Amino acid sequence: MEKEALIIDDLHHKYDNQKISNWILNAINLKIEKGQLLGLLGPSGCGKTTLLRLIAGFEYPLKGKIILNDQEISNKNRILTPEKRKIGMVFQDYALFPHLTVLENAMFGLKDKKNKSRVNFLINIVGLDKFINRYPHELSGGQKQRLAIARALAPGTNFILLDEPFCSLDIHVKLKLRSELPNILRSCNASGLMVTHDPEEAMSICDKVAVMNEGKIHQVDSPLKLLENPKTIFVSSFILGNNILNLKKKENSFSCCIGEINTSSLEGKNNIKFISIPQKFISIKSSVDGDAKIVSKEFMGEYFMYKLSLKEETLRVRTNINDDLNVGDNCFLSIDKDCFCFLYPGAHKIFI
Numbered sequence: 001m002e003k004e005a006l007i008i009d010d011l012h013h014k015y016d017n018q019k020i021s022n023w024i025l026n027a028i029n030l031k032i033e034k035g036q037l038l039g040l041l042g043p044s045g046c047g048k049t050t051l052l053r054l055i056a057g058f059e060y061p062l063k064g065k066i067i068l069n070d071q072e073i074s075n076k077n078r079i080l081t082p083e084k085r086k087i088g089m090v091f092q093d094y095a096l097f098p099h100l101t102v103l104e105n106a107m108f109g110l111k112d113k114k115n116k117s118r119v120n121f122l123i124n125i126v127g128l129d130k131f132i133n134r135y136p137h138e139l140s141g142g143q144k145q146r147l148a149i150a151r152a153l154a155p156g157t158n159f160i161l162l163d164e165p166f167c168s169l170d171i172h173v174k175l176k177l178r179s180e181l182p183n184i185l186r187s188c189n190a191s192g193l194m195v196t197h198d199p200e201e202a203m204s205i206c207d208k209v210a211v212m213n214e215g216k217i218h219q220v221d222s223p224l225k226l227l228e229n230p231k232t233i234f235v236s237s238f239i240l241g242n243n244i245l246n247l248k249k250k251e252n253s254f255s256c257c258i259g260e261i262n263t264s265s266l267e268g269k270n271n272i273k274f275i276s277i278p279q280k281f282i283s284i285k286s287s288v289d290g291d292a293k294i295v296s297k298e299f300m301g302e303y304f305m306y307k308l309s310l311k312e313e314t315l316r317v318r319t320n321i322n323d324d325l326n327v328g329d330n331c332f333l334s335i336d337k338d339c340f341c342f343l344y345p346g347a348h349k350i351f352i
C-alpha cells in the first residue's frame, strides 16, 4: 500500500473549445500523503479549479493520470465517474440542501442510512450536535461550512477537495474554522486538497503548499521550506511578497536600485539577474534629497505598508508605525544589515 492518498502524474488539460495552444494545466505532478492537507495556491485563472474538477472527475485529462488510494481513477480514457470516486467536496457557498435538516444533510451520501455512527461522530467533531434538527437557513455561515465538511466526510470518504472553503466567512469565523480543519481531517484519518488564492491561509494550516501559476506548479514544499527557499521569482513575490529588483554585475560585485549588494558567495556567477528582498529588510529615511518617492501608503494595524518608486522600479516596504511618512515624500532606502535575500535564477540565499 502506498503512503500517498493522491498521486497526480504528468497531468495535462485544455478545454475543448480552447483555441489557444497553451495548456490550462501543463505537466502537473503532485503527491498528497495519507493524513496530509495540501494547499493549492495561485492567482486567479492559474488553473486551480480546473485541477480540482479533474480530480473530482468532472473533466478528463488529455494526458497523464490521477491515482487515488492506489487506484487509477483518471486518464485520457476516463475510467471512473465522479460518484464512484469516493471524494468529498466542500465549496465556498456550502451547497447544502435547504429542505433537509443538519442530520439529513450530513446523512445524504450514506448508502446505508441505518449506519449513523460515523455521522454522529462527525457532527460531534464539527460541534453541531446541538443543532441536528435545524435547517441550513437557521445556521450561521461557520456552522453551514462545518456541516458541509461533515457531509463531505460522512460516507466513509477519506479524501476531500475544498474549494476556497473560508471565502464567504467573516474574519473571526474564518480564523477559528481554518484552525480546526486539520484536526477534523486528522480525527477521521482523511487527507485533503484545499484551493486558495490567499498565501496566509495556505501557509498557516497546510502540511504542504503547491504554488501554481499559468497552469504550472512552481514549487511544492512545507510552508517553512517555501519561506526559506522560494525556488522561483514567482514564489518569492506572490507567496512571500518580496521585492524583485533588477540586479547588475559590476566587476566583482552586484548592485540593484537601492545600492551595492555585498556578497562574496556568488563569485564567478554571471547569469544572476534579479534580487528578491523581503519588505521588512528595507529601511526608509525621510529626506527632501531622497531618490525614492512614496506612491501609496496603507495602514495595516501593526505597521505601514508603503509603495515606492525608485529609478523606474517599484518597491513595497513595511515600517513600524512610528515612521509616519506621507504620499509624495522623498526618502532614501537602504537594505538592512544581517538580513537575507535571494538571487535568481538559481534561488541563491545570501546574507548581507
Ligand SMILES: Nc1ncnc2c1ncn2[C@@H]1O[C@H](COP(=O)(O)OP(=O)(O)OP(=O)(O)O)[C@@H](O)[C@H]1O
Pocket: 015, 017, 018, 024, 042, 043, 044, 045, 046, 047, 048, 049, 050, 051, 197
Ligand atoms: N469551461 C471552460 N471552458 C474554457 N475555458 C475555461 C473553462 N473553465 C475555465 N477556463 C479557463 O481556464 C483557465 C483556468 O481557470 P480556472 O477556473 O481553473 O482558474 P482558477 O485558478 O480556479 O481561477 P479563480 O481563482 O479565479 O477561480 C482560465 O483562463 C479560464 O478562463
